[in-house]
Amino acid sequence: MAERVLSGMRPTGRLHLGHFLGVIRNWIALQKEYDAFFMIADWHALTTGFKDPSSIPGDIREVLSDYIASGVDPGRCTLYVQSHVPEIAELTTLLAMITPVSWLELCPSYKGQIQELGGEIATYGFLGYPLLQTCDIIVVKAHIVPVGEDQLPHLELAREIVRRFHHTYKKEVFPEPRAKLTDFPNVPGTDGRKMSKSYGNTIDLADEPSVIAKKVNKMITDEKKIYKHDPGRPEICSVFSLQKYFNAPLVPTIDADCRSGKLGCVACKKMLSERIAAELAPIREKRAELLAHPETLNQIVAEGAEKSRGVARETLRDVKRAMKLC
Ligand code: SF4
Incomplete structure (x- = not known):
């Protein structure tokens, strides 16, 4: 037993x-x-x-x-x-x-x-x-x-x-x-602090893709990476922290491309929000069905x-x- x-x-x-x-x-x-x-x-x-x-x-x-x-x-x-x-x-x-x-x-x-x-x-x-x-x-x-x-x-x-x-x-x-x-x-939450309802910085399991995209877009990144070609520091970037969970196989490429300036924050955030939305889609559907019953x-x-x-x-x-x- x-x-x-x-x-x-x-x-x-x-x-x-x-x-x-x-x-x-x-x-x-x-x-x-x-x-x-x-x-x-x-x-x-x-x-x-x-x-x-x-x-x-x-x-x-x-x-x-x-x-x-x-x-x-x-x-x-x-x-x-x-x-x-x-x-x-x-x-x-x-x-x-x-x-x-x-x-x-x-x-x-x-x-x-x-x-x-x-x-x-x-x-x-x-x-x-x-x-x-x-x-x-x-x-x-x-x-x-x-x-x-x-x-x-x-x-x-x-x-x-x-x-x-x-x-x-x-x-x-x-x-x-x-x-x-x-x-x-x-x-990390959307403001870089620990994700918590009391900070109002959460991405919820019930969020629609458009809401997820909006929240990810306002996430804190490396402030020194202003233009796509600027070299970035993924180790201080909240978006990168979430990429580790949601785009794990791509993390080495994201890391290298961020540093080299090949990848810009707009594209990186888009990649993340699309992946989160895809992962949460079946959860969102099932929870709506449960709440309806x-x-x-x-x-x-x-x-x-x-x-x-x-x-x-x-x-x-x-x-x-x-x-x-x-
Ligand atoms: S490219 Fe991605 S990992 Fe690099 S700073 Fe921008 S959002 Fe962060």
Whole structure:
């Protein structure tokens, strides 16, 4: 039996190339190798977006259709919405009793995000979200969690909480989840900064070819390459960074022709936007079809919730037995 992997993402609305190259391609590989559980973490979205959560249901439908249209296959993985599995909240309440506040306060993201987003997110829910994240993982008894370097402290916290539970109640209930260190590429957005919805610099999976062309056209290149014949420096050019993903076989030629002045930025950008549009065409078509049939999406997440709830109920039964609550 393959080991179980758990990964989740907040419902951010339409997904962009950064998600596609970072998260989705990773999930597609994981679903082939592991018993994969993929979750849309809508409660996590509330920790920072509690003031106006009205967009969350629509955002869930958008990300779900992007996942499936891009190749996350509900036939090969368990795909569900976090809040459809209330056992996660029950486990969080039980484990909150043994989780020291100081462990949560020490999480590097806690102080950092409060500084960045302001004191108004200094809530009980935000402080406790690493515990909620722990329960996402252990309620389905996942063995593996794909994480970037920066998320390692959260996984270490999950392991600490698991050990504390086993030590307190003298019973092994959960596997200690292990990190699968994953390289999440730093995909540049149209302004050269990391591609992110909050910077407004994304190329979305749902974008039409004309929109993609417009966005690529305004991308930052080498400022010293003004005319086609000027020698360029691909290593500092955001367009070139994307060519590596979308026109990989042509990269040595693009590199050489940019430097020699044989290739100009207009032609280079055209080549890139056409390739991105071609790659996204089947995804755009499939996502539109899925969004037109919300009953299919509802059915997929209902089946995912049923399967994960089955595992989660057994976990809770084991937890309550260990705690002698039943
Ligand atoms: S030719 Fe291409 S790689 Fe070179 S600077 Fe222009 S856009 Fe960038």
